[in-house]
Amino acid sequence: MSAAPLLEVEDLKTHFFLGTARPFGSGRRLLKAVDGVSFSIGAGEVLSLVGESGCGKSTVGRTLTRLETASGGTARLDGRDILPLSQSEFRPLRVGEKPRRGSCAYRRDAAAGRPRPQGDGTLSA
Numbered sequence: 001m002s003a004a005p006l007l008e009v010e011d012l013k014t015h016f017f018l019g020t021a022r023p024f025g026s027g028r029r030l031l032k033a034v035d036g037v038s039f040s041i042g043a044g045e046v047l048s049l050v051g052e053s054g055c056g057k058s059t060v061g062r063t064l065t066r067l068e069t070a071s072g073g074t075a076r077l078d079g080r081d082i083l084p085l086s087q088s089e090f091r092p093l094r095v096g097e098k099p100r101r102g103s104c105a106y107r108r109d110a111a112a113g114r115p116r117p118q119g120d121g122t123l124s125a
Contacts, residue, residue, distance in 0.1 A: 004079065005040035007064075012037040013072035014056075014063045033059040037073075066090050 014034040034056040041047050049057040062068040064075055070083045082090060 003042060005076075006043050006045075006078065008040040008076045009064070009073065010038045010075075011073040012060065012063060012070060012075060014059050014068055015071040034063060065094065 012034055013032070013036065016031045016033055017028040018031050019028050037056070037060055039047060049060060051057055059068060063070050064082075066082070066085075066087065073083070074081050075083050077093065082093065085093075
């Protein structure tokens with residue numbers, strides 16, 4: 001029997017409103033920076049989010065660390081949904097006396113070993 005995931009994220013959404021309301025228009029535009037992301041991470045596992053610039057990778061990390069507000073979904077850390085917690089309730093999870101349970105690390109493409117095309121059609125990291 002496998003252990004329960006350390007972090008389980010289901011249908012995570014982070015949406016932002018852009019611009020100002022138009023007097024006779026349709027209102028502000030909605031940007032769906034993260035829309036329906038789900039994954040789970042077990043103890044000792046590592047997750048890498050890889051994608052094009054602007055696809056929401058950093059927003060997922062910022063939402064899970066409560067630097068952005070989730071628009072929907074759940075994120076359970078050790079079985080406890082962390083998204084509805086207030087900042088004061090979440091703070092001990094971020095900088096508590098216990099060892100941190102996770103962290104986000106951001107890397108540039110070149111530093112992350114993104115393959116580069118060579119003159120002969122092969123790729124090198």
